[in-house]
Amino acid sequence: MEPCQRYSLFSSLMHWLMAILIIALLIMGWQMGQMPKGPEKFEWMGLHKSLGVLALLLILLRIPGRLFSRVVTAGHTLQDHIARLIHLLLYLMMLAMPISGVVMSWAGGRDTHFFSLLTLSGAREKLPAVAGFAHEIHVTLIYGFAALIVIHIAGFIYHQFIQKHDILHRISLRP
Ligand code: HEM
Numbered sequence: 001m002e003p004c005q006r007y008s009l010f011s012s013l014m015h016w017l018m019a020i021l022i023i024a025l026l027i028m029g030w031q032m033g034q035m036p037k038g039p040e041k042f043e044w045m046g047l048h049k050s051l052g053v054l055a056l057l058l059i060l061l062r063i064p065g066r067l068f069s070r071v072v073t074a075g076h077t078l079q080d081h082i083a084r085l086i087h088l089l090l091y092l093m094m095l096a097m098p099i100s101g102v103v104m105s106w107a108g109g110r111d112t113h114f115f116s117l118l119t120l121s122g123a124r125e126k127l128p129a130v131a132g133f134a135h136e137i138h139v140t141l142i143y144g145f146a147a148l149i150v151i152h153i154a155g156f157i158y159h160q161f162i163q164k165h166d167i168l169h170r171i172s173l174r175p
């Protein structure tokens with residue numbers, strides 16, 4: 001592995017923006033789950049949905065940006081293969097979570113507002129089976145997603161501080 005290789009500025013920027021956004025969405029989602037039904041929960045749900053749609057827009061930009069930019073983790077050790085698999089699964093989660101959220105809301109007949117900029121109207125006739133399936137996916141995947149993030153961060157700590165490969169530098173925003 002080449003420690004001096006770097007991700008593009010675009011990939012690095014997307015990584016850190018999305019990392020903050022996703023951790024916020026997970027914490028916020030769990031908080032919402034604890035709240036009693038009412039106007040406060042409704043407001044949080046609106047913000048969760050707007051930020052979730054932002055995550056969807058960012059990942060839809062990030063994936064093509066990543067496909068056309070430099071590949072960094074090009075090693076062939078078992079550790080490199082595991083890192084690549086975890087990254088791939090993280091990308092799948094970053095797609096599946098917001099898509100299942102949007103489908104759940106749409107099929108439940110609820111509008112999705114993207115802040116006050118755009119509104120995706122809910123289905124005119126509710127589709128309870130589709131909404132139920134999307135809900136199941138949304139609330140089940142969070143455990144896999146959270147576990148992958150923990151593994152990813154543990155891998156980072158091992159690599160950076162125990163093996164002493166400066167991988168943070170590869171995805172850093174600093175020139
Ligand atoms: C929600 C949280 C996060 C997600 C979804 C995430 C996702 C990813 C993905 C998909 C990649 C691969 C990039 C690519 O190949 O295009 C990556 C790389 C990386 N991430 Fe994260 N990440 C998160 C949080 C973090 C945190 C908190 C750290 C460290 C403090 C971190 C450190 C790194 C590093 C160092 C790399 C580069 C690995 C390499 O050079 O092979 N990530 N991350």
Ligand code: HEM
Nearest residue numbers: 025026029030033049052053055097098101102112139142
């Ligand atoms: C990366 C993006 C997203 C993440 C990480 C995320 C995470 C979460 C989490 C952790 C929960 C709590 C689940 C529970 O109570 O067990 C939740 C609930 C929810 N999310 Fe998301 N979400 C995302 C995107 C979206 C989007 C785009 C929408 C809709 C436009 C959405 C709509 C909802 C709704 C309606 C609930 C409440 C479900 C219920 O009634 O139990 N989410 N989300």
